[in-house]
Amino acid sequence: MDPARHFFDRASAPQVVRSLGPARRVPSRPDIPAADPAMSAWSWGEGQPWADAMSQALAEHYGRWSVGWRWAHDEGDFDGGPVGNWCCPSDSITTPQETIGRVVAALCEWREWLESLAGWFDAYPLDLTEVKDQRILWERAARNLILQVTDRTGCGSAWHGHCRQVLTWFLSRWGVAPDLAQDLVDEAIGGRFASWTGPDPELVEDVAERLALSVQPGDGARPARPTLDHLERWLTVRESIAWQEVPEDGRGEPVVPARDGAAEDIRAFDGALDPARAQGLLTALEMVRADAKRGSCLDFELLQRWQHQVLGTQQPPTFRSLPAFAKGGRERYGIGPDTRARLDACLAESTRTAERPLPLTARAARASLDVCFFHPFDDGNARSAFLALVFVLAREGVALDGVSLLRRVTFQADEPQDALTLTRYIDIHLAETRRNTASLGS
Structure with a gap:
């Protein structure tokens, strides 16, 4: 996380932030006590969702480094x-002018x-080969x-x-391979x-001494690996x-929530970024549900x-014709003459069959990740x-009254646990929806 690689002008930051879509659509905080469930x-x-939209807009303008503007002290976002200039929506969103002022202050504070x-990091002329x-x-x-982090946080x-992150950045700055740097920091701190x-x-x-003693001259970045095809991975x-071992509640009945979680999230998050974007997604959502009702x-x-x-x-957008990249270029998805056919074959497995009756949450998660990593569109x-x-x-027949864990979390193509995490997130939302629906009916 080298700030020298990302230009930032503090003087223009207020103007830039005010020009972003979310700045024009700050939500109104209700005038109720903080402890009120509402x-x-x-x-x-x-x-x-509004704060998430602001993070995305800032990242699109300044780069991914800027998302740290919400990393507040204690139990914030x-x-x-x-960061001390931002806490969380319930405390930090007030009037539009005050809220945007806090965003700017938090962004500048994070950058500083x-x-x-x-x-x-550069206080001492370190050299990994001379460690x-x-x-x-x-x-x-x-x-x-360590002392700077304890004082700041x-x-x-x-x-x-x-603190772990800062020490990992420090080792990486001086040439230690990033994955190894994280392991060395974890071992030195030891929980x-x-x-x-x-x-x-x-x-x-003791932590500082252990960390210094653990670094070796041969811990530098490894030779570049051949370019991976993360679709194949x-x-x-x-x-x-x-997938068949993913837990399922076994009820199998439809779930009709009182609140349309997907539509509400689109209105709050995408609507803050761009109303036209939200409208397009809402129109598509209606088509999705109509197609689902027909059993397509x-x-x-x-x-x-x-x-x-x-x-x-x-x-209509066509299937991509070139390799695709995501996550800042860290993942590459190859292309071949049969890529579209392979996607269709994978998506066909989202239907429940007697031969392989996988849990619904597993099939939903897998289909979503298939689309992510086949990356069919530009x-x-x-x-x-x-x-x-x-x-x-x-x-x-299942809908959710919340989708916050499903839209703004990144999953890695080559991490099996990430796929299982998504199934758990779906299950969490499904269980919560069932509870909320049952409580309204009681």
Whole structure:
């Protein structure tokens, strides 16, 4: 996270933030006590999606480094961070003018912190190849960084997560391979940092010493690996997962919530980014549910019809003809003459069959990830994947009253646990929807 690689002008930040879509659509916070359950409902239903939309807009303009503007002290949007100018929607969203002012202040505060860290990283002329003769310098640098983080975060809730991140950035700055850097930091800390508790001087010294002693001259970045095809990696992972073992409540009956979670999230999140984007997605959502009611088969042609509305293009978007990239170029999805046919074959497995009666949550998650990693369109694949998930549920009469865990979480193509995590997220929302529906009917 080198700020020198990302230009940022503080003087123009207020103007830039005010020009972004979410700045023109700040939600109105209800005039009720913070402890009122209605405030929590507003925060999750309107405040949080708006803040997510602002993060996306900032990242599109400045780069991914900017999303840290919400990493608040203590129990804010994201626990244990260095930012004091933002807490959470229920506290930080007030009038539009005040709210945008807080966003700007938090963004600048986060940037200043990153620049301070970069200066501390370079406080000593370190060289990984000379680490055996520089142990004391590596130890001093690590100790200083721990103390800086404890001072900045106040050692509140989950402060140690940011401390781990800062130490990992430090090692990476001086050439330690990023994956190894994280392991070395975890081993040095050894789970001894705790929320709401500042480490005593002896513990700080011990962690810094262990970290310095663990670094070796050969810990540098590994030779570049051949370019991976993450679509092929996903297909391998897909076959390795025991989808049939995913827990399912076994009820099998339709779920009709009092609140349309998908539509409400689109209005709150996408509507904050761009009303036209939200309208296109809402139109596609109506088509999804109509197709599900008819029992349509999920395939690229169906995705294409929905995506035509999502993107608002004159012609239906075609299947991509070149390799695709995602996650800042970290994942590459190959292309071949049979890629579309392979996608259709995978999506066909979203239908429940007597031969292989997989749980609904597993089939919905798998279909969504199929769309993510086949990446069939030049734009809007995350929205297409979300619609595929909604379709698989709707085809069996299931809708959710919340989708916050399903839309703005990134999943890796080559991580089996990520796929299982998505099934758990669907199950969490489904269980919550059942509870809420039952409580309204009682």
